[in-house]
Amino acid sequence: MGQVFENANHASVVLEIIEAIHENASYLSEIDGATGDGDHGVNMNKGFMMAKDRIEEGMDFAEALKILGRTLVMDIGGSMGPIYGTMFSKLNKTLKKEEKITKEVFLEALENARDGLMDLAGAQLGDKTLVDTIYPACEEYKKAMEEGKNFGECLGAMSEGAERGKENTKNLVAKLGRAARLGERSRGFLDAGATSCCIILKTMAASMQKRLSEE
Template sequence: MDCVANRGNAKITLAIIEEIHKNAAYLSEIDGATGDGDHGVNMDKGFMMAKERIDENMDFSESLKILGRTLIMDIGGSMGPIYGTMFSRLNRRFKKEECITKEVMLEALNNAIEGLMDLAGAKVGDKTLIDTLYPATESYKQALSENKNFNECLQALSEGAEAGKENTKNLVAKIGRAARLGERSKGFLDAGATSCCIILKTMAASMQEELDSE
């Protein structure tokens, strides 16, 4: 069946956490160009805290819920509520399913975009993680409309995330500390868009592994 099991698949979330941990210094370096330089530190702190609360035998949706709740409740700044909302929105759609289909995945991604736009007031082009999440979702949606299989749709998600992240170099920051730089924020990657890219690409790759192992 062209779907990813929800039950017992917390390893997908644990893979995301590990990838953020490995890239913590890189994310802070990117953030240092236009912001406080603490994005990687804060991400690593929250994600590793959540890791201690996740059992690898948990459902994928339950592990996302724990990650989201940990970021919202235990991590300060803007990152906690933003990523907490994203993971909570994904969980909200996945938790109803024993097996996550490519159609359910699109609904979950759209829910995450809606939640983030409502929370932060960010739009496409504001140089935020939306500029990774939105084009990644659009790329996924296009692949789905062409009746591609789940694996191919996830590949499209990953490629869309990478393209979206890279495009933030061309954008002027409208929200957050980087917005104070105005035109000077151009030419740099956005740290949130970069961490979002890591999350989406890791999630896609982990789900592809599950599909390949069926």
């Protein structure tokens, strides 16, 4: 039949995402310091580590996503709390009803997360935000799926799309957030949100790939 990802007992994927943000907190703040307040990594780390204390290893993948999303909305504030909270909540909403997550269902979840982010932040592709990471990640995943690739290969394509999108933010001028006040001077720097989104999507992809099973 193909590869599936079991929802049950896979909170470990979310815990790996939290660990990746924790390990990159200083790096994210350093990137943010070039065009923003320099606190992106600090705020992200605070919220993600709070969520870590509320997530148990044996929980479902979707349940862990819900806890992470809720924690970010309620406890870290700023602009990134609601933004990432929405992303994880949208993923949870699509995945929570599935015992076995297929590549088709995961694409639906990913697209819902992308659309939710764009609605909330009012961001379009090219505005130099995390949308510039998640949008190409979705597109590459979908393209791989349409080419008949298996779930693991689709996740690999998502990862590559996220990386390419993140790197491309160096070429963009910020249209939203604090960096927008720099105008043309924001060009040449990575966007911090796009970078944290890339870390999240690449970690999620690698972690899920290790846990796929044949149906």
